Amino acid sequence: MSTRELTITNNSGTSIILKLTETSLEISVGDGNASRRRRSSGSSLPFLKSKSSTRVIHVPLRNVVAVTSSDVVGVSYLARKSPKHSLSFFRVEGSHDEKDDTLAKQWCETAMAAAYHGLTPPKKLKVIINPRGGRGQAGSIFTDKVEPILSAAGCALDVTYTTHPMHALEIVQDLSLDFDALVVVSGDGLIHEVLNGFSKHTQSDKAFCIPIAPIPAGSGNGLSLNLLGLQDGLDPRAAALNVLKGLPLKVDLFAFTQGNQKRLSFMSQTVGLMANIDVDTEHLRWMGDLRFVLGFLRNVVTLPTCKMELSIKLVEQDKGKMADAVRARRADTSSDIPSVPMSPSSEVIYDPGSPGDTWIKYDKPCLWVYAGKGPYVSRSLMQFPVSQPDDGVIDIAIQEIIPRKDLLAAMEGAEKGRCYWFGTNRYFKASAYSAKPHAKSRGALMVDGELFPMQEFHVEVLPRLGTLLSPFPYYAPEFTLGENGTVLKPGS
Numbered sequence: 001m002s003t004r005e006l007t008i009t010n011n012s013g014t015s016i017i018l019k020l021t022e023t024s025l026e027i028s029v030g031d032g033n034a035s036r037r038r039r040s041s042g043s044s045l046p047f048l049k050s051k052s053s054t055r056v057i058h059v060p061l062r063n064v065v066a067v068t069s070s071d072v073v074g075v076s077y078l079a080r081k082s083p084k085h086s087l088s089f090f091r092v093e094g095s096h097d098e099k100d101d102t103l104a105k106q107w108c109e110t111a112m113a114a115a116y117h118g119l120t121p122p123k124k125l126k127v128i129i130n131p132r133g134g135r136g137q138a139g140s141i142f143t144d145k146v147e148p149i150l151s152a153a154g155c156a157l158d159v160t161y162t163t164h165p166m167h168a169l170e171i172v173q174d175l176s177l178d179f180d181a182l183v184v185v186s187g188d189g190l191i192h193e194v195l196n197g198f199s200k201h202t203q204s205d206k207a208f209c210i211p212i213a214p215i216p217a218g219s220g221n222g223l224s225l226n227l228l229g230l231q232d233g234l235d236p237r238a239a240a241l242n243v244l245k246g247l248p249l250k251v252d253l254f255a256f257t258q259g260n261q262k263r264l265s266f267m268s269q270t271v272g273l274m275a276n277i278d279v280d281t282e283h284l285r286w287m288g289d290l291r292f293v294l295g296f297l298r299n300v301v302t303l304p305t306c307k308m309e310l311s312i313k314l315v316e317q318d319k320g321k322m323a324d325a326v327r328a329r330r331a332d333t334s335s336d337i338p339s340v341p342m343s344p345s346s347e348v349i350y351d352p353g354s355p356g357d358t359w360i361k362y363d364k365p366c367l368w369v370y371a372g373k374g375p376y377v378s379r380s381l382m383q384f385p386v387s388q389p390d391d392g393v394i395d396i397a398i399q400e401i402i403p404r405k406d407l408l409a410a411m412e413g414a415e416k417g418r419c420y421w422f423g424t425n426r427y428f429k430a431s432a433y434s435a436k437p438h439a440k441s442r443g444a445l446m447v448d449g450e451l452f453p454m455q456e457f458h459v460e461v462l463p464r465l466g467t468l469l470s471p472f473p474y475y476a477p478e479f480t481l482g483e484n485g486t487v488l489k490p491g492s
Helices: 034-041 098-116 138-152 167-173 188-199 222-232 236-245 273-280 282-287 290-302 319-330 404-409
Strands: 005-009 015-020 024-029 055-060 064-069 073-080 087-094 124-129 156-161 181-186 212-216 247-258 261-265 268-272 308-316 359-362 366-372 376-378 394-400 425-437 445-447 450-452 457-470
Touching (some): 005 098, 064 098, 073 098, 087 138, 087 236, 124 138, 124 167, 138 212, 167 188, 181 188, 188 212, 212 222, 212 236, 222 376, 222 457, 290 404, 308 394, 319 425
Parallel strands (some): 212 457
Antiparallel strands (some): 005 015, 015 024, 024 055, 073 087, 247 457, 308 425, 366 394, 425 457, 445 450
């Protein structure tokens, strides 16, 4: 028998064959009483149907959490009971013949090496939980779904529950730098606090190198959606797996300046109708991300407009080039974004402090201005489909004023980025921008979901300052809509 295969016997006397392939762990259970098998594994195993009496499941090696050998051999892993289900946590265990002790130990070592691809679990983790975030379930999400996975992997957990606004900032600014990752169980607002805490750390350069891993427990959970995709972005167990198996991903951050106040932003700055949605539905956090859909419908009725002067330090505005660049990144080819050659016009101004830089000015009433990074801002809206984590720019979308019926029609396909191609959606990539609201302009300014005064502000990109844990070297969501509404094949 090779070190790729091991036979164990559960406490019901049923033989279980554990076999390693190049990409998966194959678990085969022989014939016997099904209910007895379920009891022995601690949870119903999602076996694939087989023509024989043997039941088989193929677990991707990435989903193997832990393999242990002591008195019994145990395998902890994540699997779906069906393709549409979220991940569930399972454990199968059994004894082996004494004469196979050496083989069992070798098999477990081989299985762990294959499951972690050279990574070195267990990890030392700082966990910050906001018990009031989203629907107020962050605590139970952690204890019921996340902690069992991290504990099974042997992680050392230092857990703190926040008790007041900016508590996470206070924790992080004095954080020990020996943690392997910082796990944030909340929505995107707590990520904002953590990053600003890093900026105040006495060794901020080292603090920013500690990877952040979000566990979705808020309303929007945009960052988790961008790292894990639509299927897994709202699944706490998938996010826990990312804590164990994710690799560091450098991301651009933004320096937000308003008067004498300076803050870091990581996701978005929003003015106009889209900002009003956040404010108007604050009391509806218990609804999850459905609050944003309801808020949008309410604002379509009132149709508030946004009046401000924008100065944009332009890098690119050709939508076709931007879409090609993000697809090239996924194909592991060049993703450099060339500047658009522009000739001076009435809209172009130049910053005297930076000769040669092209600035454009936008000073027309609009419905909203949305600037940020990461395709998804919520499950129902892919606002920045061509965003990349570390391209050194911020994506800016300006929605021109359109009729209510067109706004309602735009909801169809919004989760796939369909609005990107609309002619009324002005889209830019910039390295900086400034916004100056008109004197009588009303409305809200939201920065990473937090309310700020509706006053003049400036934003500048801080390339590759932040660090996240991610399964991929790019954002997970793929933009598959072509300019004419055609659906492109994934990877094309």
